Amino acid sequence: MKKNIHPDYIGCKITCLCGNEFETRATMPEIKVDICSSCHPFFTGKQKLVDTAGRVERFQKRYKDYRKQIDKPQE
């Protein structure tokens, strides 16, 4: 490896919004994440809304209206 161009690969503490913390190695001593393996729906099997300013809610409302429209019997 070339000297002085590589960042240090150090121990890193990952902190998730769900409160989970774990150690790994990275070039930064601390990383904050929104979602991790203990709160991601793929691993929990539950639905988790990663909601930003009600965007999910708005989508669900719009989607419901959309379903209503296409569920209408066709003539």
Ligand SMILES: [Zn+2]
């Ligand atoms: Zn998490």
